[in-house]
Amino acid sequence: MSNETKSTSAELPEELPDEAKQPKPERKASLAAWLTIIILLAALIAAGWVGYRYVYQDLLASNQQLVAQSEEQARQLKELRSELEQQVQQLRRQQQELPATIEQQLQQNEQGVRRSLSQQAQTQADLERAVQAVQAELASLDVSQATAWRVLEARQLVAEASTKLYIDQEPQLALQLLDLADTHLAALNNPAYQAARQAINDDKVALRAIDADQHLQVAMELNSLRARLLQQQWRLQAPGRTVSAKQPPPDAPWYEHLSASAGALFDQLIRVQHLEKPIQPQLSAAFVELAKQRVLMQLQLAQQAALSQHDELFQRSIQEALALVTELENESDLNLAALSTDLTQLAAQSLQPSLPDQLRSLAIMNRHAEAINAGAGQ
Template sequence: MSEDTKIENQTIPEPVPSRPLLPVTQIALVLAVIAICSSGWLWLEQRQQGHLLEKSLALRLSEFDERSRAGLTFAKRADESSTEATAKIALLEQKLEESRAQQQSLQTLYLELASNRDAWTISEAEQLVIIASQQLQLAGNVKPALLALQTADNRLQELDKPQIIQLRKIINRDIQKLQALPSVDIVGMSLKLDALADAADKLPLASIRHPRTDSTARPDWDSNPWHRLAQEVWQDIQRMVRVEHMDHPETPMLAPEQNYFLRENLKLRLLDARIALLQHDEATYRVDLQTAALWIKRYFDVGDATTRNALDILQQLSSSSITIQLPDISESLNAVAKYKLALERNK
């Protein structure tokens, strides 16, 4: 009984009436809706940017494929140039072997004719005149040919015979013809072309030309603060816009790959000019020099001292003539051969 009485005596809690939604809850719902809308808008924006990125990547891949094809074409041309150079080197080696064979023949001839001083001297002079003729006809080298003729004349002078005087007169006429030719420093010009090819990597490009140093006077810190502030603002405005005088249209910017190929093509032009110089091919030589100078003026900073020096060297090389009208020394060769034949008949 006591337990039932206790239960009845306990107060039964009254139901709490439902309260209306507070403004804070409404604001939270609005913010949640705004957040969901913002998330959806950001998702759409990111999706659109993804499509744009895919298009950009596809465009760049196509450009890279085109550049790869251009690189393959350039490599093919380089292989062809290398093949031509190898063939020329093989030809030079063949001529060197021929020269060595002639030298060996001359040595053998020297041993065979040691017993007959006159015949040996005439044979040696004939070989020297033949070498001079080959130097003129095959390589166009004036100095070795002149040295060979002078050596032949000195050898004939040792005989000191009246019959040799007419032969020496003919050889001396050819020596005077070679001495009258204009001097062309082929070796020096070739070294200048090699130096220009080595300096091609150091020439500054016109598309990455650095701006001039700002020489605007600094504001007077001891002046009126308002005046100093006005000076600073005016100097900032002047730095925002810079007007420069351009003698030529502005060169478009080149990609790093294009910069590399530009410098390599310039080197190839200079090396081709060097090969044409050694071959006395003046037409090809001048075309290569003009093309190299045109590329330097178009793509490199002509205001830089290194670029101006390269253009000056190219101008000097272009003004020099490498083609010389070589004389014919067959008269000396025929005279020596006839005298040698006369000696053999008198034996």
């Protein structure tokens, strides 16, 4: 037993160095952990500095710009609100005056139609009396006198037809006068006046081709356009809030990748928008509805002008409506191209009928009348 104890005690000094070697890996592991912590802290400090230097400063600048834009937008909204109130007041005054104006125009149109009908009835009665008087006088004339009288009377009727056509703008009455002039030449049954009758017939064909009711067609088109516009709903779309993040190229420096990563992290908390055009105040629904009512009012005025054949008022109302539609389309996302096209086509139309340059029969009848007058003078 003593020998075993001695051998054990003798072996102890040899085992102590191995036990002394065991704490060294633990110190290395702790040193590596501390180095890792120091590197992470340094990376966090560097990321914080880069974020402060590039991201936070950009956010501050963007915030200042947004504050300035918000103040400018508030000022513009205030101006727009005051302008809108003025336009509302003006529209209310116009709406209050519109029924009286329309009633007055309708009364004037009615009075004009009545005067025109009475004048036409009086003219027709005068023509009937003149024809009866001429027929009674014609019965007492001889053949030569009757021929001269009929030619001169046909020439006078053609001249009256020209006056009614180009001065009074009454193609139907001019057509009736040409019919009456043709009956005088037909009663002569003389081939010498065949060219004059052919010219009168050509003028009658040209007058029948005149659309005397063109202003009524324009008025009906305006009525249809107003009906379609009343059924339309002018609604503005809300602005989008999408943000497009730009990724740096693969060969970019490390700090750009770090800034992009930090920006993506901040985008989850803060949304920043970069617009390619200046921020403008969005039009309100009340302003859009007011503009629509103004367009409808201008179309109604244009319709009244078309019924009364007032070209100047018609063109002014159509141009005002077209200017309102164009301005609203430029300042909003409303699609009003079809309405602008319809207004442009209406502005190109004329309320007055397209008349021929001159009556061909007038020159021929003047020559016949001069020949008869020259023979009578001899």
